[in-house]
Amino acid sequence: MRNRRYITAPEGSGLLDVEGSWSPSVLQLLRARKDPIGFGEVRRERYGEVGATRFFGTNMVMATGAEAAEEILANRDGAFSNAGWDLLIGPFFGGGLMLMDPPDHLRHRRIMAQAFTSTALQSYFPRMREVVCAELDSITPGTVRLYPLFKQMAFQTALQVFVDVDLTDQQQQQVRAAFTDTVRAGTSLLRLPIPGSRYQRGRVGRRALEQFFAEHLPAKRRGDGTDLFTRLSTAEVDGQRLTDTEVIDHMIFLLMAAHDTSQVALTQTGYQLAAHPHWQDQVRAEVSGLTDPGYEDVSAAGLPILDRVVRESIRLCPPVSAYPRLVVSDTQVLGRYLPAGTRVTVPALTNHRNPKVWPDPHTFDPDRFTPERLAEVHKYAWTPFGGGAHQCLGMFLAMQQIRLVYAELLSRFTLSVPDGYIAPMDYSAIPIPKDGLPVAFTAVQSLPTSQGGADRVGA
Template identity: 35%
Template sequence: MTALPYHAIPLVKGLPLVGNLPKFLRDPLANAQGLAEHGNVVRSRTFFETVTLLGPEANQFVLHDREGNFSSRGGWAYWIDQVFPGAIMAMDDPQHKHHRRIMQGAFKRQAMDRYVRDMGPVIEAVVGAWPAGRLLVFPQVKALTLNIAARVFMGLALGPEADRMNQAFVDTVAASLALVRRSVPPLAMWRGVRARRYLVGLMRSRIAEKRATETPDLFSQLCHARSEDGEAFTDDEVVDHMIFLMMAAHDTTTSALTTMFYCLAREPEWQERLRADAQALAPAHLALADLPGRERTEWVMKEALRLYPPLTSIPRKAARDCEFGGYRIPRGTPVGVSPIHTHHMPELWTEPTRFDPERFSPARAEHKRHAYAYLPFGGGAHLCIGQHFADMEVKAVMHQVLRRWRWTVPEGYRMPYQLVPIAKPRDGLPITLQPV
C-alpha cells in the first residue's frame, strides 16, 4: 500500500498564532492525548509545526532507528545549542559514538563505587540539618542534589557559590524554552547565555588541576578518560560535558526525588514499607553492593518516573524521507515522541493514572509489555548514559531520608505540577517532617 503524503497527516491547529503551545506548556499529557484522538501520526504547532508519533511502536521507530532516519542533533539544536552546546544527547554518529565511548570510562563500576561512597556523607550532612515541621521539598532536594553533584562530579564542597551555581542551572534550563531565541537583556535567553558563561569560567578555572592529578570525581575522570584506542576529550569538550551532565544529574534527579516524596506522602503504607527495608540494612550509608537489594525503592522510583517523566517529549528531525503509520515523513521534518503519553496508555498499564509500584515487580512487569513502553531515560543509542548513576543517587538519598524522617501532606492535597521543561511542583511541595 502506498503511503499517504505529508499534507494528508491530520493537523491539529490549536489557537491562532500560538497553536498548541499553551496547552503543551500547561499539560503535556492532555495535549498528547488530544493529539492521539486523531491517530498515532499527527501534525501540530507549538513553536513550529511538528509531527508527533505516538505509542510504543512509534517510540521504537524513532529512537531505535537502525536505518538512520532521524537526527538527534536536528531535534535538540534549536532548544539547547545556545546554553548546552556539545551536549552528548544532541550529537549524531559518528560523533555521538566517539564521545560516548570515551565517556563510558567515567561510569564504570569502579568509578560508580567511589561516587556512591562520596555522596553518603553529603546526604547525611544535608538531610540531618533539615528542620522538623513544615518543609518545601523541591528547593531542599535541589540544594541536596547540587551539593552531591559538586562533590561527586567536581570534587568540591559548595560554599558561597552554591546559590549562584544553582541559579545558573535554573537559567540555562529556562532558556531552552525561551520565546525570544536571541540573547536580548533582560529576557530568558540572555539570562541563560550569561549563566552558561559563568559555568564555563567555573569549569575552565579547574581544568589544569584536574588534568594534572587523577582524582575520583567525574570531572577528573572525564579529563583522564580514554577510549580503547586512546582517544581523549579536549578541554572544550570536557567543559561542555561537565556543564550538561551537572545539569542533567541534579535537575532530573531532583524531579524524580520530589515526585517520590509526593507519592510516598500520599501513600503512607508504601512509605512504611520502604522505611522497613531501609532500617533492615545496618549501614547508615548505601554502598554499591547494597543497591540491588533496594528493589521496592526501585519500583517506587520507576513508578514516579512513569507518572511524571522529567522529559515529557523527545525531539528529533527527519534526516531522510521515511514512512510511518501509512504516511510519508519528508527529510527535514521536526518529529517528536511523547514518553508521558506512552506511560499513560491503558493498553500497556493497568489503571495508568494510579500510583502502583508493584506494576514493576517481576510478577507483573508491565514495563516489559513492549520494549519501548517505558522510556524515562530515552532509548536506543541515545539511552541516557547517566541512568545508573541516577538510580544509585535516588536510592542513596531515600535510604537516609527514610531512616531519619517520616513525612505527610494534608488530606486531599494534590501537587500542582509544572511539567515543562522539567517536571517540578509549582508550590515547592510543602510537607510536614517528623523524626522517625
C-alpha cells in the same frame, strides 16, 4: 485556521498521510503547558498515534505509543537526528552527548563511558552518601518543601561528588544560578537576546559555566582524583581524549542532568510516598535493616520495593517529558510518511500514561514494575532515561542516588501530605511543583507533629 492534512504521502508509496492542527504555535504551546497530560491525550484521540501540531513557530509531529518510540529512539535506519534538540536547548547545551549523532556520538560516548564504569560508580558512592546524610541531618521535624530541599541536595551532590572543587558559598550560588538560568532558557517563548529576558539569562548563564569549568580544567587534567570531572578530563580510548572544549561542553550537560533531572525524580518519589502511606510503610520496613548502606545495599536487587516506587513515580512524572528528533532522510513511523526535514517528538509524558499499556494509568501502582507484570510491557513504554543508543549514560548512577536518599530519609522521617492534596505542576521546562511541594516531616518513632511547622527551606 485548521487544516487536518499536514503531510501528504507520495502517491503509490503505500504510506499514510499525517493529520494535525495548524493552530498558532503560541496557542498550542500554552495549552500544552497548562495541561500537558490532557493535551497529549486529546491529540492522540483526535489525530491518532502520529499527529502534528505547532510549537515554537515550527511544525512538529508527535509520535505516541511504545511502537513509535522504538522506531524513533532505536533509529535503526539512521533517519532520526538528535539535532531535533537544537530548537530548544542547542544554544545552551550544544556539544552535549544528547545532541550528537554518529560518528561523533559513538566516539564521545566510548570515552565518556570510562567515567561511568562499575568501578567509577562505586568510587562516587561514599562521598555521595556523605553529602546526602549531611543534608538530611540538617532537617528538623515540620513542614519541608521537597523541591528546594532536593534541588539543593542534587546540586551539592553534583558539585562535591562530580566536580569536586573548593568554592565559597557565594561561588556555589553563582554556579547554581547559572545552571538554573541555562536550563529554563531552553523553553523560552521569546527566543531573542533581549536584556533581562529568560532567553538572554540563559546565554549569560552558559558563558558563566564555560568560564567556571575552563578555570578548573587544567588542574583536573593533571590530577589523579576519582571525581567525574577528573575522570572525564583524563579518560582515553584508543589514544583519543576529549579536547578542552569537549570536556567543558560535556560537564555543563552532565551537571544539568545530575542537578535538575535528579531533583525531579527525588521530588516526585517523595510526593508519592507522602501521599501513599501504605507504600511508605513497606519501603521503610525494607530499608530498616540498613544501618550503614553500601553501594550494593541500595541496588535494585537490594531494595526491590523502593526501586518499584521510584520507577512508578517517574512514570507518572518523567524528568524529561519529550524527546525531539529531526528527520534527515525520508522515512515512516507506524506507516505514516515523514519526509526529510520533519521535526518529530516522542512524548514520554503522554506515553507513560497510555491506557493501552498502563491500565488505570493515572493511579500510583508500583507493582506495575514487578518482573511478572513488566514482562508484558513493551520495553519502550517507559522511557524516563530515553532509549536506544542515546539512553542516558548516567541512569544507573541516578537510580542509585535516588534509592540511597530514601533509604536514609525514611529511617529518619515519616512523610505526609493532607488528604486530597495534588501537587500543582509547572511543565514549562523541567517539571517542578509550583508550591515547592510542602510535606510534613515527622521524626520516626515519635508522636506526629503539627503540619504547620516552620519551613526549613525557602518557598
